[in-house]
Amino acid sequence: MPDNKKRPPSLSTAAAEQGRDQRRVTMKDVAKRAGVSQPTVSFVLNDRRDVSVADETRARVLQAAKDLNFHPNRAARALRSNKSYTVAVIANRIVSQPYAGQIVLGVQQAVQPAGYVCFVVETSETPDAVDAAVHNLIAQGVAGLIYAAPGPEPIHAAVTEADVRTIFVNCWADNAKDAPQILADEYQGGRDAAAATFAAGHRRVVYLGGPADDYACKERERGLTDAARDAGIDPASVRREHGDYHVHSGYDLALRALSEDRPTALICGNDRMAVGALMATHAAGLDCPGDVSIVGFDDQPDIADQLHPPLTTVALPHLQMGLTAGELLLADAEPQGTRLIPCTYVPRGSLAAPKDRS
Structure with a gap:
């Protein structure tokens, strides 16, 4: 008795059908779907503005390319254009x-x-x-x-x-x-960080920067100086300490600053130094921001917003x-x-x- 059930295609037939389905779409396919010549497709897809193509035709070609999920062969295009x-x-x-x-x-x-x-x-x-x-x-x-x-x-x-x-x-x-x-704009970032600190009412401020000859440190410190002047504060009254942008540097500098004429705010050269400053604040039995406010720089992912309290900082526009x-x-x-x-x-x-x- 004949078997009338629909049989699955053989492996060879399935492979052939899959090969046809996955065949790379060409400009010829796009041209056929859009009802235009292959050169017209080339002019449109390569954005040849030196060749006149009607807006309606251009739109039809772009839609056909989208419908067929056409991806230009960049390697061939580069060889043809020497670009x-x-x-x-x-x-x-x-x-x-x-x-x-x-x-x-x-x-x-x-x-x-x-x-x-x-x-x-x-x-x-x-x-x-x-x-x-x-x-x-x-x-x-x-x-x-x-x-x-x-x-x-x-x-x-x-x-x-x-x-x-x-x-x-x-x-x-x-x-x-x-x-x-x-x-x-490191200068602008440093100025904004300092301006916010002064606007919060802080006058006993210590700046914990990176190396004194570092470009970013110098620009941020220059911004701090101008922010102090804008706030009516003598820039010389803001203590400056320099480290190396690492956590241990922020910790050591902050601990020293807090043991002397204790500031109410620490402006740090980057977020890692700010982490060290926060550790030093806790080690000194002080609270942030209750006793000492801390400001960083960088807005480093998975650090700045994860601290307790979350760190006020300046985001670099990378x-x-x-x-x-x-x-x-x-x-x-x-x-x-x-x-x-x-x-x-x-x-x-x-x-x-x-x-x-x-």
Whole structure:
């Protein structure tokens, strides 16, 4: 008796059907669906504004490409146009830094909609490693180079005769003085942090900064000085202590400050020093912010908002710095000069009005 039940397809038949389903959609498929020629599809998808295509036709092609989930073959496109669609980020110690890694994310978000891919190369701190990485990237073809560092600092840039647009983010190179730079506005961030502290009523303030010769420390301290003047406070009355941006440094400096002419507020060079200052406050039997207010800088993920109390701080604009770098890299005009990206003051529970100690 014949078996009338529907049999499942054989493995070979299933594989063939799956292969047809997964066949790469081509411009010819898009052209057929849109009812236009293949060159017209190419003109539209490659945004050829030098070729006249009616708006209605352009819309029909874009809708057909969307319906078919068409993805251009970037490698073939690059070969045809002799144009690279790869942006290289030369990263110096930022991959392991969660907040500085936002720079890479920003670059990627800026260039991806234009069809570019972001390629990150983490280098060691030796000039030879940087030179080798950059020359290899240029040999393979890149649309541009973005140097990035976890903190504003001088770096080594590879010397090359290739005409490749280069941008520096959170860093600069002495051998590339004319290259465009993107930095956080450390001065503005330091001024905002200090202004909020003075506005809360604090007059007995100690600044616990990073190394005295560090760019960020100097800019933030300059902002503090101007904020003090704006508040009618003699900047010289604000004690300054310098450490190394680590927790132990904040702890040692804060403990010393609290054992002398005790301040009502500590403005710290970064969030890690603020963590140390909070530990020192507790070790001294004091309460934050009841006895001593503490202000940080960086808004470091998984630290600043997780402390008890949550840390008042200033957020560095790493994501926006990366976005700006990506936009400038793809811009028609050649970028020039230094661009300062504003920081954001983040009020939380560690800053309050001082107790009346009269």
